[in-house]
Amino acid sequence: MRFSEAFIPTLKEAPSDATSISHKLMVRAGMIRQTAAGVYSYLPYGYNVIQKMKAIVREEMNRAGGQEFLLPALQPTDIWERTGRLEAYGQDVFRFDDRHGHEMLLGPTHEEVITSIVASDIRSWADLPKLFYQIQTKFRDEARPRFGVLRTREFTMKDLYSFDADEAGLDKSYQKMFEAYCRIFERVGVAYEPLATAETGAIGGSASHEFIVLADSGEDHLVKCPKCGFSALLGETVCVAPATEPNRAECELKIVSTPGMTRVEQVAGFLKTKPHRLIKTMILEKGDGGLLAALIRGDHELNMSKLMGSVDDWGLKLASAERIAEATGGPVGFSGPIGLSGITVLADLTLKGETSMVVGANKEDAHYVGCEVGRDFTPDSFCDLRKAVEGDLCPKCSETLKLEMGIEVGHIFKLGTRYSEKLGATFSDASGKENPVIMGCYGLGIERTVAAVIEQSHDERGIILPKSLAPYQAIILPMQAPEGELVQLGEKCYNLLKQAGVDVLLDDRNVWPGVKFADADLIGVPTQIVLGKRGLKEGRIEIVDRRTKEKTFLPIDVTADSLRDAVAG
RNA sequence: CGGGGCGUAGCGCAGUCCGGUAGCGCACCGGUUUUGGGAACCGGGGGUCGGCGGUUCAAGUCCGCCCGCCCCGACCA
Numbered sequence: 001m002r003f004s005e006a007f008i009p010t011l012k013e014a015p016s017d018a019t020s021i022s023h024k025l026m027v028r029a030g031m032i033r034q035t036a037a038g039v040y041s042y043l044p045y046g047y048n049v050i051q052k053m054k055a056i057v058r059e060e061m062n063r064a065g066g067q068e069f070l071l072p073a074l075q076p077t078d079i080w081e082r083t084g085r086l087e088a089y090g091q092d093v094f095r096f097d098d099r100h101g102h103e104m105l106l107g108p109t110h111e112e113v114i115t116s117i118v119a120s121d122i123r124s125w126a127d128l129p130k131l132f133y134q135i136q137t138k139f140r141d142e143a144r145p146r147f148g149v150l151r152t153r154e155f156t157m158k159d160l161y162s163f164d165a166d167e168a169g170l171d172k173s174y175q176k177m178f179e180a181y182c183r184i185f186e187r188v189g190v191a192y193e194p195l196a197t198a199e200t201g202a203i204g205g206s207a208s209h210e211f212i213v214l215a216d217s218g219e220d221h222l223v224k225c226p227k228c229g230f231s232a233l234l235g236e237t238v239c240v241a242p243a244t245e246p247n248r249a250e251c252e253l254k255i256v257s258t259p260g261m262t263r264v265e266q267v268a269g270f271l272k273t274k275p276h277r278l279i280k281t282m283i284l285e286k287g288d289g290g291l292l293a294a295l296i297r298g299d300h301e302l303n304m305s306k307l308m309g310s311v312d313d314w315g316l317k318l319a320s321a322e323r324i325a326e327a328t329g330g331p332v333g334f335s336g337p338i339g340l341s342g343i344t345v346l347a348d349l350t351l352k353g354e355t356s357m358v359v360g361a362n363k364e365d366a367h368y369v370g371c372e373v374g375r376d377f378t379p380d381s382f383c384d385l386r387k388a389v390e391g392d393l394c395p396k397c398s399e400t401l402k403l404e405m406g407i408e409v410g411h412i413f414k415l416g417t418r419y420s421e422k423l424g425a426t427f428s429d430a431s432g433k434e435n436p437v438i439m440g441c442y443g444l445g446i447e448r449t450v451a452a453v454i455e456q457s458h459d460e461r462g463i464i465l466p467k468s469l470a471p472y473q474a475i476i477l478p479m480q481a482p483e484g485e486l487v488q489l490g491e492k493c494y495n496l497l498k499q500a501g502v503d504v505l506l507d508d509r510n511v512w513p514g515v516k517f518a519d520a521d522l523i524g525v526p527t528q529i530v531l532g533k534r535g536l537k538e539g540r541i542e543i544v545d546r547r548t549k550e551k552t553f554l555p556i557d558v559t560a561d562s563l564r565d566a567v568a569g
Numbered sequence: 570c571g572g573g574g575c576g577u578a579g580c581g582c583a584g585u586c587c588g589g590u591a592g593c594g595c596a597c598c599g600g601u602u603u604u605g606g607g608a609a610c611c612g613g614g615g616g617u618c619g620g621c622g623g624u625u626c627a628a629g630u631c632c633g634c635c636c637g638c639c640c641c642g643a644c645c646a
Contacts, residue, residue: 011596017575036637408646411646512603514606
């Protein structure tokens with residue numbers, strides 16, 4: 001392609017509302033333009049990168065034995081009612097009635113559709129296992145789209161669904177996908193972490209892994225051990241606080257007035273103490289309607305999934321003001337463990353043996369100071385209830401953990417029989433008995449992965465595309481225009497490379513060298529072929545690696561082979 | 570959904586407080602020179618100032634309603 005004929009509208013400045021690096025660079029590089037909040041148009045250069053990404057994913061899915069489908073984005077609402085997921089997705093689903101008044105939706109995902117097909121057309125154990133996938137547009141009316149292409153309302157996702165006859169088969173399918181994902185992320189050159197997770201959100205199921213790409217603009221928090229390499233999602237980390245002596249000072253329990261102080265910082269400031277000397281008492285409503293209290297140090301955050309796990313109740317939610325009053329006799333913001341009766345009280349491990357703590361007094365505008373855990377109240381049990389914080393220790397090797405942020409680019413789940421049961425996807429086993437098919441689902445965000453690559457692979461001049469995603473392997477930059485020896489040489493290199501089957505961009509524009517360099521750097525073509533007077537005089541042409549800026553030289557009488565090899569580098 | 574901010578040329582912004590001929594930089598078009606890091610000079614085009622309504626002799630500017638976009642939070646892949 002000739003730059004003069006291509007449509008790569010580069011920008012010197014990024015739109016002011018772009019915040020993440022990938023957003024700024026993708027707009028500046030002429031890859032994307034925004035059409036609405038969380039809705040982007042892909043320009044040819046950007047779309048080409050997306051297509052490369054899809055091709056890699058497709059290859060790896062096929063290698064693992066996947067078969068590709070095309071499924072409708074437009075789906076009838078009733079199959080969603082059968083699985084009960086309309087509730088779970090709630091406001092995130094784009095819904096409307098068609099002209100006949102039938103309720104339709106734009107699919108946020110495709111489990112229902114694919115499982116319906118399997119339900120009607122897979123009948124025997126001999127039909128299993130199967131790996132079915134599709135790479136398609138999904139729609140989710142996100143509460144808050146952000147970070148450019150990282151979180152959008154319309155996006156391309158690869159989803160593969162596995163169908164197995166037994167658990168062992170599911171394990172095998174899961175393992176195949178796990179390996180395929182590793183290959184994919186390696187091929188696009190990102191540093192990633194597969195992290196185990198217990199949370200399965202709206203999809204529901206047992207085991208799962210999130211594939212996270214480390215990046216500052218990520219929305220996922222994780223911890224990483226600089227020593228042994230341990231890493232885990234923040235919410236999944238077993239918390240190990242550094243071994244400090246608890247405060248054993250003698251203290252006297254006293255009630256003090258704290259007018260209007262409901263927030264930890266307010267109370268701490270008012271009483272001239274530190275948040276970690278406070279105990280937060282959170283009242284929760286159980287799935288069966290009962291109440292429960294969870295105690296957390298003031299500077300910590302409650303980890304809902306740990307708490308849910310501790311009490312084996314996945315229907316827990318924060319209690320309403322009315323229920324709090326019912327449990328404690330006081331208003332929201334002044335709850336405390338002292339005198340609480342009739343409900344289970346769980347305390348985080350860090351509170352064990354602490355003295356001189358501040359707790360709510362279960363009445364308006366009052367707190368206790370000088371509270372000693374075990375003397376003034378005794379929780380029913382101590383367990384790990386909090387989210388990890390900077391400074392916590394690695395549960396494997398006790399090194400101090402680092403907090404990092406990352407982008408979730410893939411998520412794989414063992415689903416079990418949840419959907420197959422509801423949608424009647426069963427098969428006859430060898431003994432003739434009907435069993436629900438055992439499922440797994442494996443998602444991967446296409447645009448998000450591309451954005452994540454850019455988040456990781458850029459410099460102050462622009463994007464650095466890996467060869468695997470680059471629409472053009474090389475860009476030829478004749479330092480002269482519109483005519484002359486260098487232009488002739490550029491044409492020659494261009495034709496030779498095309499002959500050699502290399503995707504190449506020739507910057508034939510009549511612009512200043514600085515513009516050519518700047519655009520070449522910005523759009524991230526992996527190899528630059530610089531044709532200048534200097535080189536011409538010395539009888540050589542210059543090959544520059546976009547990433548390393550390293551220069552190599554070729555004799556000026558290039559051939560298709562020598563050029564191709566230099567570009568393949 | 571709560572809190573905050575913004576909307577003026579393709580992009581980045583000034584002008585709004587205090588009403589009086591709509592500006593700047595980059596980009597764009599024509600010309601001259603020029604080609605190893607976003608060039609210089611000359612000439613030029615481009616705006617329902619987000620929309621609707623109101624106040625006024627006069628509204629980008631004041632008032633009201635609406636729309637859009639961004640940020641923080643809640644929520645979520």
